[in-house]
Amino acid sequence: MNSVLIAITVLSCVSANEPKINDIISTLEKAALFFEINYDRFNLDGVSGYSILQGKLYDVSWPRHGLAHCPVSFTECMSCCGDRDPVSGSSTSFEPLLQINFWTFRPEWTRTDSTLVYPKWRVKECFEEEDSDTCMFQILGTGKDYRVPCLDTTMCKKLMTTLYCPDYSLPHQLLYFIFTEIKNCTNIVGSRHPGLRHSVSTQHLKKIYCTNMMEINLQIENDGFPVYRRDLFLENIMLCGMIGYSDFYKTRWLEAILSWQYPNGCYVKMGRSMHPKERKENAFTAHQEVKREDVLLDDNCSCHKTAIAVGALGGYLRFYGTS
Template sequence: MNSALIVFATLSLISANEPKLNDVISALDKATSFFESTYDRLSVDGVAGFRLLQAFQQVLHVDFWTLKPGWTQTDSSLVYPKVRILECFGEEMSDRCMIQLLGTWEDNGVSCQKTETCSRLMMALNCPDYSLSHQLLYMIIIEHKGCSNIFGAQHMDSKSFHIIEDYKKVFCSNMMQRNLEIENNDFPYFQQDLFLENVMLCGHVGFSDFYKARWLEYILVWQQSAGCFGKHDESGYSPREEQYVFTKHKRVKRREKHLKGGCSDHMTSVAVGALGGYLRFYGTS
């Protein structure tokens, strides 16, 4: 294919995706306006998409979320035959394990700290929901920080990278299964945050099948006129922090702040992350 044909094919692809790109850009623009108007009332959750303490500041850096070229797909054969009913670990334990990797457990702390407990929990199979997405985040941090010692290696060799990629594929294949279940249940509100977090994280590490066109349509519908995401029928400003609480649906609630009109800073944040992934996908696919 000569250069003229390559240019033509690229322009045709962009043109075909232009309506979707415009929709995504418009949604991101509205979300940005929302953040600008409420920045003084946001929790750090609402900025990064996770419960990030001040000690998690590395994850807020732009280079941490540098995207890699290339796409891959999940594998349904990797879906767990049985998933645990309850989360494998709580939020505090997750934070502790992330902090040990980042080296932010104290000033000038050593990164890539390995503990038997964190290794066992973060590499456990059959975990559901937020435990699963945090396991994926743990692998992302290992890769970013070059923590080869977690796998018993002295440096990030090809074997270490293969281990990380294998875990990513297992985790995202199961996160895909969870999202399909949520879709089959007509996207109940209490699962939309988890759905968006899965799209954001697995899309970030290159699983293109998370960027389904039909999912984008749902996400765009969930956005409120104010630019935020959250529960449409809530009103009034009621900041609250919700610990991991087990419900009859076996789902745990995230710490988040609910703003005027039912806007959720955490849900808005992960929605922005998911939409940003769609922007990349439609702009490069």
């Protein structure tokens, strides 16, 4: 049994009286086995969600269960990935994301602010995937032309602080500022927006982004969780929960996420409808597809969606274990 399953088993023992936690653990056990069987077919983007789970569970303590502190170490959790060759040059630049000490999490909890919901949304995404990657590499210092972290460029500041961006642009903007905080990029301090008369701090920008990611998730829920929108829904929970927005951890959302897992442990790119209206909505267009390159396995299993589901569920465990 690999260390992921051992760690999950430990959590199960100390959480026996918590039905929701046990449901999450059962789901993660199946997802861990699915990864163990198929890890050599995952791309780096798919692996990253498991790395986030690793970091979140390491951060969990369980004082309510009679133990002052129950640290869960996952230093070997992703060891099976060490023998893998990077999928691409882009993947190589994101390899630091797989290190257990990369991800950090806010110790305190906060909530979104509905007064910050955008009064309007841009019709199109604010940037292409390649531009977003370039900005991430500049912060991480991992790109071919960016060997020093925390590079501040006019292009990236403009892209990552643009307001009213829809859908996939928002989590990319948020992730950029998560990276700046992790890398302690004190030179990246927010920006002045054309629509505002004052400078905005990075912390306030993150609140703006998570508030609007919450609004998107509520819209997705209202639409009956169409399959083609679930990856965005899960990503929003994973990232905003990571930086302490507790209102993303709604019980009804947890129940939906748990129900989407297939018996083999994966989450599918497209599949059976849960809601009547979803049957009409599953015919998606190019701008609605997952932005990050995905790998589809047998039974239409999505590496990307499975990984972010794991990351989101890890956030629920951390929330129940630290709040």
